[in-house]
Amino acid sequence: MDQQLIEKVMKQVSDELAATKTASASASSTAPACDACCGDSVGLTEFVGTAIGDTIGLVIASVDPMLTDVMKLGNYRSIGIIGGRTGAGPQIMAVDEAVKATNTQVISVELPRDTKGGAGHGSLIIIGAEDVSDARRAVEIALNVLPKYFGDVYGNEAGHLEFQYTARASYCLEKAMGATRGRAWGMTCAGPAAIGAILADTAVKAANVEVIGYSSPGNGGTSYSNECILTFTGDSGAVRQAVRAAIEVGKKLLGSLGGEPESTTTPYI
Amino acid sequence: MDQQLIEKVMKQVSDELAATKTASASASSTAPACDACCGDSVGLTEFVGTAIGDTIGLVIASVDPMLTDVMKLGNYRSIGIIGGRTGAGPQIMAVDEAVKATNTQVISVELPRDTKGGAGHGSLIIIGAEDVSDARRAVEIALNVLPKYFGDVYGNEAGHLEFQYTARASYCLEKAMGATRGRAWGMTCAGPAAIGAILADTAVKAANVEVIGYSSPGNGGTSYSNECILTFTGDSGAVRQAVRAAIEVGKKLLGSLGGEPESTTTPYI
Amino acid sequence: MDQQLIEKVMKQVSDELAATKTASASASSTAPACDACCGDSVGLTEFVGTAIGDTIGLVIASVDPMLTDVMKLGNYRSIGIIGGRTGAGPQIMAVDEAVKATNTQVISVELPRDTKGGAGHGSLIIIGAEDVSDARRAVEIALNVLPKYFGDVYGNEAGHLEFQYTARASYCLEKAMGATRGRAWGMTCAGPAAIGAILADTAVKAANVEVIGYSSPGNGGTSYSNECILTFTGDSGAVRQAVRAAIEVGKKLLGSLGGEPESTTTPYI
Numbered sequence: 001m002d003q004q005l006i007e008k009v010m011k012q013v014s015d016e017l018a019a020t021k022t023a024s025a026s027a028s029s030t031a032p033a034c035d036a037c038c039g040d041s042v043g044l045t046e047f048v049g050t051a052i053g054d055t056i057g058l059v060i061a062s063v064d065p066m067l068t069d070v071m072k073l074g075n076y077r078s079i080g081i082i083g084g085r086t087g088a089g090p091q092i093m094a095v096d097e098a099v100k101a102t103n104t105q106v107i108s109v110e111l112p113r114d115t116k117g118g119a120g121h122g123s124l125i126i127i128g129a130e131d132v133s134d135a136r137r138a139v140e141i142a143l144n145v146l147p148k149y150f151g152d153v154y155g156n157e158a159g160h161l162e163f164q165y166t167a168r169a170s171y172c173l174e175k176a177m178g179a180t181r182g183r184a185w186g187m188t189c190a191g192p193a194a195i196g197a198i199l200a201d202t203a204v205k206a207a208n209v210e211v212i213g214y215s216s217p218g219n220g221g222t223s224y225s226n227e228c229i230l231t232f233t234g235d236s237g238a239v240r241q242a243v244r245a246a247i248e249v250g251k252k253l254l255g256s257l258g259g260e261p262e263s264t265t266t267p268y269i
Numbered sequence: 270m271d272q273q274l275i276e277k278v279m280k281q282v283s284d285e286l287a288a289t290k291t292a293s294a295s296a297s298s299t300a301p302a303c304d305a306c307c308g309d310s311v312g313l314t315e316f317v318g319t320a321i322g323d324t325i326g327l328v329i330a331s332v333d334p335m336l337t338d339v340m341k342l343g344n345y346r347s348i349g350i351i352g353g354r355t356g357a358g359p360q361i362m363a364v365d366e367a368v369k370a371t372n373t374q375v376i377s378v379e380l381p382r383d384t385k386g387g388a389g390h391g392s393l394i395i396i397g398a399e400d401v402s403d404a405r406r407a408v409e410i411a412l413n414v415l416p417k418y419f420g421d422v423y424g425n426e427a428g429h430l431e432f433q434y435t436a437r438a439s440y441c442l443e444k445a446m447g448a449t450r451g452r453a454w455g456m457t458c459a460g461p462a463a464i465g466a467i468l469a470d471t472a473v474k475a476a477n478v479e480v481i482g483y484s485s486p487g488n489g490g491t492s493y494s495n496e497c498i499l500t501f502t503g504d505s506g507a508v509r510q511a512v513r514a515a516i517e518v519g520k521k522l523l524g525s526l527g528g529e530p531e532s533t534t535t536p537y538i
Numbered sequence: 539m540d541q542q543l544i545e546k547v548m549k550q551v552s553d554e555l556a557a558t559k560t561a562s563a564s565a566s567s568t569a570p571a572c573d574a575c576c577g578d579s580v581g582l583t584e585f586v587g588t589a590i591g592d593t594i595g596l597v598i599a600s601v602d603p604m605l606t607d608v609m610k611l612g613n614y615r616s617i618g619i620i621g622g623r624t625g626a627g628p629q630i631m632a633v634d635e636a637v638k639a640t641n642t643q644v645i646s647v648e649l650p651r652d653t654k655g656g657a658g659h660g661s662l663i664i665i666g667a668e669d670v671s672d673a674r675r676a677v678e679i680a681l682n683v684l685p686k687y688f689g690d691v692y693g694n695e696a697g698h699l700e701f702q703y704t705a706r707a708s709y710c711l712e713k714a715m716g717a718t719r720g721r722a723w724g725m726t727c728a729g730p731a732a733i734g735a736i737l738a739d740t741a742v743k744a745a746n747v748e749v750i751g752y753s754s755p756g757n758g759g760t761s762y763s764n765e766c767i768l769t770f771t772g773d774s775g776a777v778r779q780a781v782r783a784a785i786e787v788g789k790k791l792l793g794s795l796g797g798e799p800e801s802t803t804t805p806y807i
Contacts, residue, residue: 042525044518046467054427054526056463064473067499070483071466083463085388085428085495112462112486112495113762117386117655119623122495124462124486158592159623193650193662194594194621197609198584204602214608217650217662217761223486223493224382224761226623226650226660230605249582256580257592311794313787315736323696323795325732333742336768339752340735352732354657354697354764381731381755381764386655391764393731393755492755492762493651 055084057139061132076128080135088121090149096172098141109176119191119226151268158257161250162189167236184236188246189229196228199246206245209234324353326408330401345397349404357390359418365441367410378445388460388495420537427526430519431458436505453505457515458498465497468515475514478503593622595677599670614666618673626661628687634710636679647714657729657764689806696795699788700727705774722774726784727767734766737784744783747772
């Protein structure tokens with residue numbers, strides 16, 4: 001009986017310990033995906049919603065004239081804002097899709113050095129619209145599709161891998177990543193940066209693609225993040241093949257530094 | 270009796286678990302405030318004390334001539350140094366008050382990208398004096414008032430908000446933030462940066478203030494931190510009103526990404 | 539009997555809690571040292587091995603021609619890559635030794651802002667060789683000696699100290715740190731940066747050395763890390779004496795912000 005008692009207590013304790021570990025693990029990576037649905041509880045007209053990666057979506061119906069110049073908004077007064085602590089690529093992909101589907105335009109894309117202690121970036125993307133309802137709609141779409149584009153972000157305790165692919169790039173990828181609108185576009189990225197260098201070589205050898213850009217910690221294209229990033233274009237089949245080859249290699253290399261790298265949502269490439 | 274035993278054990282275990290959680294939470298944010306009182310135990314004449322934000326205060330009575338140029342000290346040989354892992358704004362405010370009260374001058378203010386995995390900056394501030402006792406006195410004052418200026422820094426697991434206000438800016442705010450000496454000065458700041466953009470708009474709409482500067486991750490004024498920062502001046506009542514309006518909005522927005530944002534000390538604005 | 543039972547359960551629980559704490563503490567600092575021995579399990583010809591600081595060693599036998607320009611490889615096609623999340627100094631020292639011992643050359647050294655939430659840098663070092671077997675040999679040597687050069691990296695919950703010393707600098711220190719080949723070279727570094735400023739003054743006052751460079755968060759030489767770094771040369775005895783004096787002072791100052799600063803391997807200076 002005493003033994004049973006001990007076991008019962010120990011089980012409950014070990015369950016609680018597991019919960020604590022999980023909580024601290026998830027706190028150090030990314031927040032769970034959540035739909036754009038909390039507007040009522042926040043009670044601010046500017047608030048649109050939140051999503052994975054500590055991402056928040058916001059709108060301003062009419063930016064104060066004192067700020068339009070310092071915020072470099074051009075002629076836009078109605079803006080949408082999407083920004084997160086973790087991930088620039090997923091948010092850029094999500095806004096690319098949102099801008100394609102709405103009457104809005106990308107004003108600026110900035111890459112803070114963040115990821116909450118991780119090796120990569122956060123994001124701050126501003127879009128402009130004639131009418132705030134268009135900006136709000138675009139932000140909603142971006143938040144809703146964001147979990148998809150976290151699908152091929154893989155992480156473990158040592159670092160992360162990120163891959164993106166689209167058959168037809170649009171305005172946000174053009175602005176932020178030098179993609180050509182209407183053409184296929186792919187990206188390989190890893191932190192620590194050493195792995196990203198190998199993934200770049202893997203991708204260009206795996207298929208007939210054309211390099212758009214290569215970024216490393218101290219040579220531009222990053223905000224001193226610990227990443228090497230390759231972007232490329234080509235036939236959509238070739239671009240996808242190049243990305244897929246890099247995913248396989250990336251998982252093995254990052255896995256050598258820690259546990260099996262895992263996606264927090266569902267891979268889409 | 271068995272049940273009581275289990276409950277007694279479970280309570281003690283759950284208390285210990287709570288202590289563990291608290292410890293890891295505080296480790297990832299800021300150190301507790303502590304007075305400038307540990308000089309004796311360290312046993313170095315350069316040591317003045319420590320304070321909240323992993324901040325340390327130091328003096329050098331006579332900097333070696335080999336370093337005065339590379340450290341850009343001008344004609345000063347006696348210097349005070351205040352720097353922390355978390356927070357640039359609070360340290361700048363504290364030094365502003367310290368320089369006002371002593372015969373010292375601000376030599377340089379640098380903003381490392383830090384906050385121990387958070388979205389913001391750390392700080393490195395160097396002040397100069399004719400006599401090292403003046404530098405030491407200024408550092409002591411700064412360390413002592415520092416907890417006050419952490420009062421309107423609010424944080425949760427997703428990010429932070431920072432607000433500062435003074436009715437009369439002095440030399441450190443002039444040097445670091447472009448404030449005009451003797452005039453009121455206010456600041457709104459949030460990470461993730463998206464929230465900071467809304468706070469800027471909230472502040473300028475809430476009262477009749479004049480913008481001094483706007484900083485974002487990739488457009489200067491930050492070291493690629495995940496923050497948008499607005500600084501402004503005006504009538505002291507208006508500046509305070511603008512800051513207060515932003516505090517209300519900031520707490521709601523950051524709260525949408527996590528728990529209720531909380532101050533580690535006592536709000537002063 | 540009940541009391542014994544409680545004590546038994548409490549002991550086991552407290553052991554488990556201690557294990558959890560240790561795990562989270564080590565997760566936030568550096569990975570354990572491990573030899574370059576996991577190549578077989580990864581199954582990629584590019585993989586050489588891993589080591590302390592989440593460091594990975596890799597080679598590419600023939601970099602794709604599309605990448606040689608964007609990666610700024612000059613005429614080299616066979617390269618070795620060494621990069622980690624934590625530590626630039628140790629990796630630079632390790633590669634310095636590896637290049638000295640092999641037929642390879644340093645192509646580039648980049649310093650991402652990293653250390654997994656710490657105050658310092660990560661690293662990305664690329665070396666070139668005529669033959670990939672030379673590059674592989676150099677990477678193996680660097681990974682094997684890396685734990686030695688983490689010997690005088692000391693950390694606690696508030697920050698870190700880093701010291702390096704060599705009686706004869708070679709190509710990597712020349713490229714990355716402005717050292718003169720064949721001469722003694724020393725480095726003092728601390729985060730938060732305020733402590734690093736004191737260590738610089740301590741070092742130059744302790745012995746007859748000549749300053750090579752001084753780096754601070756916003757004045758170049760760092761990627762906005764929260765560090766002040768001094769590098770210097772001179773008679774090898776003097777350089778070592780200067781470094782040793784700074785180690786003593788650094789431990790006291792960093793210790794004032796937290797626990798006793800400890801090395802993760804074995805001090806060598």
